[in-house]
Amino acid sequence: MNEHDFFTRYAELMKSIEPSEELVAATLARAKEQTTHSGRKTRFRKPHKPYAIAACFVAGVLIVGGVGYAASTAGEAILSPQSATQAAARSFTVRAWASDGGTILPTEDGQIVFDRTHSQWTQTGEAEGYFTGCTFTVEGEGISRVQASISTGELYRQDVTTISQTSDPIAFNRAVNWDDRFRGLDGTLSSSDSVIVVKWDAEEGGDLNGEEPRSNQEIQAALLKRYGSVIDLALADAPGIADGTTCFGLFNPDAESDPLSLFDGAALTVTATFEDGSTSTQVITLHEAMFRVEPRYADNSTYFDMTSEITSRIVDANLVKTHAVTPAENADGTYSLASVYGEIASTTSDPFPSSDETANEFARTLMPNSVDEDVSLVDETKPIGKSSGELEIMGANDSVAAQTIAMSSDKYGNPHVSLIDCDSVVVHAPTVMFGNEPPLGRAKSEFAYLSGFGGDSSYADKWLKQRFGMTFNDDGTLATDGFTFATITIDVENTGGADEDFVGGCENLATLVVISDEGSVSRISRTSYELVEEVAAPSRADDFVGSIYSAPANSHVTCIFAYAIPSNFAADENVYVMVSGKLFPVNA
Amino acid sequence: MKRTVNHTLEQTIEAWGAMVYRIALAYCGNAHDASDVFQNTFLKRHLHSGTFTDADHEKAWLIRVAINCSNDILRQRENRLAEPLESPAAEAKAASDSLQQFESESGTAAQDVMLERALAALSPKQRAVVYLFYYEGYSTTEIAEIIGDAPTTVRSHLHRARKALRIELEDTQ
Numbered sequence: 001m002n003e004h005d006f007f008t009r010y011a012e013l014m015k016s017i018e019p020s021e022e023l024v025a026a027t028l029a030r031a032k033e034q035t036t037h038s039g040r041k042t043r044f045r046k047p048h049k050p051y052a053i054a055a056c057f058v059a060g061v062l063i064v065g066g067v068g069y070a071a072s073t074a075g076e077a078i079l080s081p082q083s084a085t086q087a088a089a090r091s092f093t094v095r096a097w098a099s100d101g102g103t104i105l106p107t108e109d110g111q112i113v114f115d116r117t118h119s120q121w122t123q124t125g126e127a128e129g130y131f132t133g134c135t136f137t138v139e140g141e142g143i144s145r146v147q148a149s150i151s152t153g154e155l156y157r158q159d160v161t162t163i164s165q166t167s168d169p170i171a172f173n174r175a176v177n178w179d180d181r182f183r184g185l186d187g188t189l190s191s192s193d194s195v196i197v198v199k200w201d202a203e204e205g206g207d208l209n210g211e212e213p214r215s216n217q218e219i220q221a222a223l224l225k226r227y228g229s230v231i232d233l234a235l236a237d238a239p240g241i242a243d244g245t246t247c248f249g250l251f252n253p254d255a256e257s258d259p260l261s262l263f264d265g266a267a268l269t270v271t272a273t274f275e276d277g278s279t280s281t282q283v284i285t286l287h288e289a290m291f292r293v294e295p296r297y298a299d300n301s302t303y304f305d306m307t308s309e310i311t312s313r314i315v316d317a318n319l320v321k322t323h324a325v326t327p328a329e330n331a332d333g334t335y336s337l338a339s340v341y342g343e344i345a346s347t348t349s350d351p352f353p354s355s356d357e358t359a360n361e362f363a364r365t366l367m368p369n370s371v372d373e374d375v376s377l378v379d380e381t382k383p384i385g386k387s388s389g390e391l392e393i394m395g396a397n398d399s400v401a402a403q404t405i406a407m408s409s410d411k412y413g414n415p416h417v418s419l420i421d422c423d424s425v426v427v428h429a430p431t432v433m434f435g436n437e438p439p440l441g442r443a444k445s446e447f448a449y450l451s452g453f454g455g456d457s458s459y460a461d462k463w464l465k466q467r468f469g470m471t472f473n474d475d476g477t478l479a480t481d482g483f484t485f486a487t488i489t490i491d492v493e494n495t496g497g498a499d500e501d502f503v504g505g506c507e508n509l510a511t512l513v514v515i516s517d518e519g520s521v522s523r524i525s526r527t528s529y530e531l532v533e534e535v536a537a538p539s540r541a542d543d544f545v546g547s548i549y550s551a552p553a554n555s556h557v558t559c560i561f562a563y564a565i566p567s568n569f570a571a572d573e574n575v576y577v578m579v580s581g582k583l584f585p586v587n588a
Numbered sequence: 589m590k591r592t593v594n595h596t597l598e599q600t601i602e603a604w605g606a607m608v609y610r611i612a613l614a615y616c617g618n619a620h621d622a623s624d625v626f627q628n629t630f631l632k633r634h635l636h637s638g639t640f641t642d643a644d645h646e647k648a649w650l651i652r653v654a655i656n657c658s659n660d661i662l663r664q665r666e667n668r669l670a671e672p673l674e675s676p677a678a679e680a681k682a683a684s685d686s687l688q689q690f691e692s693e694s695g696t697a698a699q700d701v702m703l704e705r706a707l708a709a710l711s712p713k714q715r716a717v718v719y720l721f722y723y724e725g726y727s728t729t730e731i732a733e734i735i736g737d738a739p740t741t742v743r744s745h746l747h748r749a750r751k752a753l754r755i756e757l758e759d760t761q
Contacts, residue, residue, distance in 0.1 A: 007722055011722075014719070017606070018605075018606050019601075019605050019608075019609040019623075023609075023627070028597060030631060031634040178740050194740065196738060
């Protein structure tokens with residue numbers, strides 16, 4: 001099943017699902033009842049200024065001592081400071097941050113509350129674990145080295161850097177569309193396990209994929225690197241420690257577990273070494289809890305933007321925990337979110353207690369791609385569930401009606417999609433040419449598929465090699481043996497007197513198939529997207545289901561598509577081009 | 589000038605009722621819970637005191653509230669039943685098995701049944717993301733904005749769903 005088939009079936013299935021008239025009537029009746037008897041719901045407060053995701057970095061929580069609980073109403077506990085712990089010879093501060101730096105935490109309550117309310121809940125690929133978004137900095141005068149360890153789970157390093165779309169477009173695109181397969185590629189992000197955009201300069205959320213994207217945009221990206229259970233960084237190797245652009249986070253290496261439960265009861269040990277050689281060590285006990293969050297609306301956001309601000313108020317411990325990024329709404333209309341807070345168990349002038357040997361275990365080892373790395377050379381063919389006896393074999397002078405998708409929308413913009421026969425648009429017998437020369441003499445940089453990778457040739461090469469076990473040379477020739485180019489030329493004729501649209505893309509118009517000795521029909525897997533897509537017709541951009549071309553009245557439209565396919569099919573007399581469910585011989 | 593929309597509840601349900609119900613059904617997996625989500629979502633809309641700048645704004649609001657309400661229902665269900673959930677691997681296998689059947693079945697009705705089974709084997713969030721991406725036409729970045737997840741997480745959901753459904757990718761999301 002290709003995506004087009006899936007989409008068609010799926011759209012039909014969805015269209016068949018409607019709420020019943022009884023359900024609608026009952027809902028309206030309940031609404032009327034609510035209006036009559038219960039009045040309006042309590043409003044959330046609104047900020048005085050429109051919220052912008054690009055909030056500046058602001059201060060977090062200062063540790064001044066341990067924390068305890070003060071009794072409160074409504075089954076909640078408020079974290080409050082206990083007596084100050086003994087002072088170390090030199091002091092430093094562990095400061096908890098939201099991953100995007102855009103939150104304000106209480107400054108006087110004496111606890112570390114890790115705010116992860118801003119959708120920085122990054123789960124890495126399958127079986128890899130969680131970058132939890134619970135991050136902290138280590139701040140103090142004259143710090144020359146930071147060491148940290150955690151008793152369960154691991155730590156990651158996070159460096160925030162500015163990336164310009166103009167001066168570093170590849171890094172910009174990779175950061176915005178981060179994919180695990182970017183790991184290890186050359187460039188700015190080469191040593192990152194994951195990347196998150198934490199700030200961009202567009203107003204009100206910065207629609208990076210908007211209709212009019214800005215060409216000179218800058219973003220701030222957090223580069224995440226798993227380090228292991230012990231981190232040891234000298235200021236010389238991580239100057240961002242001094243200004244807070246380098247921080248540390250809690251990493252859960254078990255993707256099958258609850259993301260935060262692992263850290264409940266864990267001991268986080270942080271040691272700062274100062275320029276005079278003295279040390280200060282804090283042991284912080286971590287706890288998982290559900291915190292009350294204050295929702296807030298964005299006045300001018302494009303979408304309903306219920307961002308939230310975590311508070312130090314722990315909600316009823318019996319309340320079921322949720323580990324979602326989105327705060328959970330409670331029965332009383334309040335919101336809560338699972339996070340982690342820390343209590344200082346001890347502060348001493350002792351050196352770091354862990355062995356140097358275990359430090360930075362994964363600092364130089366990138367996490368594997370979440371995408372299967374062993375799928376190279378995917379099946380050369382895929383059965384389509386038909387036998388040759390079910391499909392009519394056409395002659396070289398035959399033509400078939402084009403099948404196309406009709407898209408429309410109602411007055412509210414709801415999509416309506418249906419498959420229709422376009423009787424006035426016919427597809428004449430296609431021609432297929434095989435060869436080792438680059439199709440239409442194109443160089444690799446001119447291949448159409450690169451645009452789908454944002455021009456990121458390194459990424460495209462890695463993707464092709466990983467998935468299909470092949471790549472191209474810069475001049476467009478094949479860099480891998482066992483493949484050949486297949487160039488399909490399709491003549492689409494509109495025989496009617498009116499302009500007609502038809503769905504473009506070779507996969508929709510024509511498919512290369514092979515018939516087995518047993519008579520089953522299988523599609524030949526293409527080893528890349530279109531290398532060449534030449535259509536002598538205006539196309540209507542529509543990234544929903546693919547390009548839609550316009551065939552003017554009484555005209556011919558020539559479509560040329562080229563792919564690389566396994567070369568054994570080039571001379572196979574059982575290879576056909578399937579158009580609208582009918583087969584045209586290729587090597588007859 | 590800033591525009592606002594001011595639909596009556598009837599108009600809102602007419603416009604977005606099917607969408608909300610589909611999301612609820614995708615998330616909860618049964619009509620009973622989906623009906624509860626439907627009612628709760630539109631009651632919240634009825635009591636919502638804010639304004640919407642345009643129809644897209646209102647639509648996105650409803651999607652998010654529907655997902656929040658669905659999450660609430662799922663949590664309540666977990667509390668009630670305390671049933672262990674299928675592991676992601678088991679879900680993926682069930683989806684894959686159903687799709688293999690799907691591809692081997694020739695009849696349209698049978699294929700629809702198989703497709704429903706394959707979708708049912710996805711996680712609630714995967715189903716919601718698939719719906720928003722394939723049917724509503726939102727980009728993964730837009731979905732992330734609406735449902736409050738990181739874009740990477742949304743792409744991860746979509747990737748896993750596609751993998752489970754064995755959709756051959758035609759794009760480079």
